[in-house]
Amino acid sequence: MTENARILCLDDSVIELEILKHQLRGDKNNAYNAVFFTSPELAKEKILQNEYDVIILDYQLPGTTGLAIYDFIQTTSLNAKTPVIMMTGEGDENIAVEAMKRGVFDYFVKGNINNHTFQRSIEYAIRKKDLAKKKEQDDAQRKIMQMKMVSQSKLASMGEMATGAAHEIFQPLSVIRGNLELMEMDLEGGEIDPSEWRGIFPVLYRSIDKIQTIVDHLKVFGRSKENQKVETSITNILENVLFFWREKFEKDGVRVIKEFAEDLPVLYLEKGETEQVLMNLFQNAHDSLKIKDGEREITISAGIKTTPGMELWLEIKDNGNGIRKEHLDKIFEPFFTTKEGNQGMGLGLSVAYAVITSMGGKVDVESEYGKYASFTLRFPEKLFIQQ
Numbered sequence: 001m002t003e004n005a006r007i008l009c010l011d012d013s014v015i016e017l018e019i020l021k022h023q024l025r026g027d028k029n030n031a032y033n034a035v036f037f038t039s040p041e042l043a044k045e046k047i048l049q050n051e052y053d054v055i056i057l058d059y060q061l062p063g064t065t066g067l068a069i070y071d072f073i074q075t076t077s078l079n080a081k082t083p084v085i086m087m088t089g090e091g092d093e094n095i096a097v098e099a100m101k102r103g104v105f106d107y108f109v110k111g112n113i114n115n116h117t118f119q120r121s122i123e124y125a126i127r128k129k130d131l132a133k134k135k136e137q138d139d140a141q142r143k144i145m146q147m148k149m150v151s152q153s154k155l156a157s158m159g160e161m162a163t164g165a166a167h168e169i170f171q172p173l174s175v176i177r178g179n180l181e182l183m184e185m186d187l188e189g190g191e192i193d194p195s196e197w198r199g200i201f202p203v204l205y206r207s208i209d210k211i212q213t214i215v216d217h218l219k220v221f222g223r224s225k226e227n228q229k230v231e232t233s234i235t236n237i238l239e240n241v242l243f244f245w246r247e248k249f250e251k252d253g254v255r256v257i258k259e260f261a262e263d264l265p266v267l268y269l270e271k272g273e274t275e276q277v278l279m280n281l282f283q284n285a286h287d288s289l290k291i292k293d294g295e296r297e298i299t300i301s302a303g304i305k306t307t308p309g310m311e312l313w314l315e316i317k318d319n320g321n322g323i324r325k326e327h328l329d330k331i332f333e334p335f336f337t338t339k340e341g342n343q344g345m346g347l348g349l350s351v352a353y354a355v356i357t358s359m360g361g362k363v364d365v366e367s368e369y370g371k372y373a374s375f376t377l378r379f380p381e382k383l384f385i386q387q
């Protein structure tokens with residue numbers, strides 16, 4: 001691997017460059033893929049165009065210094081993370097110290113170089129670059145993965161939402177239709193009773209208002225896709241989400257208990273993503289309660305904790321079957337699921353975790369198998385709006 005390592009060397013002295021060539025070769029032949037420059041300008045041009053694994057710079061250069069070139073390297077996109085080794089003259093140790101402070105990887109005093117130490121430093125530098133590169137790739141991969149998870153999970157809960165909304169709209173629509181049919185029949189039969197008709201209008205308006213409320217809720221979810229931060233309260237977010245679960249919870253006999261502390265702070269956060277997190281937690285609670293006999297309860301509580309740091313916590317606890325001890329440290333992993341068939345993708349909690357931690361918050365879980373499962377979201381003080 002190190003044999004193909006790309007190294008750029010810059011020294012204005014041809015003789016010094018020859019020595020460097022020799023040192024780089026060590027006891028191997030052409031150990032590295034190295035290029036050599038005496039002109040700072042030419043070297044800078046190459047640094048802009050190619051990515052290197054290590055860059056070796058002389059400190060004393062015509063019209064510039066190795067440190068100035070180092071600063072230049074930090075501004076490039078290809079080599080900002082490339083380790084730089086500085087070669088200084090005797091008596092330039094102070095400069096070397098300054099260079100190290102600024103982030104130069106290593107330094108050597110010319111004329112005083114131990115070949116073995118020099119080679120080892122280069123090997124370390126190459127390894128460091130390798131690791132940095134790998135980390136960069138892993139981070140990019142993780143980001144893509146998270147984005148995919150958020151949108152997949154969003155799709156799933158959009159389905160939930162659509163079903164909930166359709167059901168809610170169906171009821172007022174039938175009321176409107178039924179009353180209009182009655183009025184039409186009256187008209188055709190020529191039996192218009194104004195006092196009866198007057199009684200119908202409030203019913204129609206109430207039904208229309210109901211549909212309006214549902215549409216407003218749907219709009220909130222639609223807008224949330226833009227991922228914008230807004231000032232909002234945790235109770236508002238919660239109500240938006242519960243709206244879509246109400247009917248399902250009722251149908252399956254799930255009692256929802258709310259216990260909120262007073263004076264909860266207003267938060268400034270990504271509302272849509274937070275709604276997504278709650279959607280996922282309710283989905284899990286519902287999945288667990290659905291297959292359990294006896295009383296089904298979800299307790300939602302929220303409060304402020306002041307130590308060690310100030311935070312707003314929101315707990316969603318269900319008295320379903322809970323989580324097995326051996327699963328507790330796996331449930332936040334993407335694609336971990338205990339649900340059979342196509343019932344779960346294992347994404348809900350990993351998305352919740354990604355969203356909340358990216359806000360600087362935390363997600364805690366507690367459970368006793370066979371008794372309950374509880375998830376607590378912790379929103380840090382930096383999201384509070386001062387009032």
Ligand SMILES: Nc1ncnc2c1ncn2[C@@H]1O[C@H](COP(=O)(O)OP(=O)(O)OP(=O)(O)O)[C@@H](O)[C@H]1O
Pocket residue numbers: 280284285288318320321322323331332336337338339343344345346347348349350373374
């Ligand atoms: N409230 C809960 N009660 C019991 N088990 C839970 C609860 N919440 C999560 N789990 C466990 O954690 C696992 C992972 O949850 P997660 O939400 O990440 O995925 P999923 O629900 O299986 O699938 P998806 O959310 O993608 O539909 C679940 O399969 C389940 O075993």
Ligand SMILES: [Mg+2]
Pocket residue numbers: 280283284344346347348349
């Ligand atoms: Mg889930």
